[in-house]
Amino acid sequence: MLIRKIDDMHVHLRQGEMLESVLPYTAMQCERALVMPNLMPPILNANDVINYRMQIMEVLSNTKGKFFAPLMTFKIVPTTSAAEIDGLKQAGAIAGKLYPDGVTTNSQGGVSDFKALFPVYKAMEECGMVLCLHGEMPNAFSLDRETEFLSVLKDVALNFPKLRIVLEHATTKDAIDCVKTLPANVACTLTVHHMYLTLDDVIGGALNPHAFCKPVAKRPKDRLAIIDAALSGNPKFFLGSDSAPHAISAKENACGAAGVYTAPVLVPALCQIFEDYGTITKLEPFTSQFAAEFYNLPLNQHSIEIVKEPWKVPEVCGTIKPFLAGQTLNWKVV
8 A cells, every 4th residue: 555655743853862763763654744842952943943953854864764854843932032933934943832831841941821922923823834732731630731721722723813723642532622613723633642542551550651641641532532533534633643752761760751652653553543443545634635734735745655464563662662562563664
């Protein structure tokens, strides 16, 4: 089966040796990927955007990702000003990512006063930049953080009707239903791991640190709502893997890092879900069409071949334990 190379609209590529380790998996399957800016230090200004892209392209030159292009973002913080937005766009950023303060990896110093940034949203709306939201309310109970954030999403969407907004990695039925009711300028990314996991997979038996992510996996009804949205053919919902690599040592300790590393299994794991539900023909629009249309990008021109051939996911990829490690998947990227 041939499908158009995919757009992963939410990926963490990290830096240094970790970047060198994880980039080939994304570049093999994706023609483009929206690269997250929550590094240490974060991507805040035009120079940061340019320098980080140069790092990625240098590593890319030594991989097989001949047709891969990173899509750059910057981190919106309380000190971000509207005057910076045009320069960030000129530097190559197509989106700004807003992290509420303290809700996920490297989100310290994030946003707590969402209305204070209205001038920034306005500048983004005027220059055609996309606003990506990590949709969790700080200090709320962990299972309710996404639902409580939806009032912020609605407020921004109401005040900026021409601003393209993406609610990232929805994990609840409430979020799915909310995005469906909002105007066409609001879309939502979905991850493959949230199509597989519920909270029971993280803490229901023995603690599984490699299934721990932010936002955390939720209830069975939420998982089914995510799957239904992915299979629906609704262009508001498209792939954003949130593949988030951490070394095993960072996951298996007293304060394990949040993040699930799905890049090595991204397309095969998606194929399995879509096949299980008898909708394999809807895979390509979800992975390779809807995001491009929302971001006003041309459709990718290259393809990847996927074959139905069982293979076992390795236990370790470099220093990282991948999602579904040790399990057998029925689909494989050639």
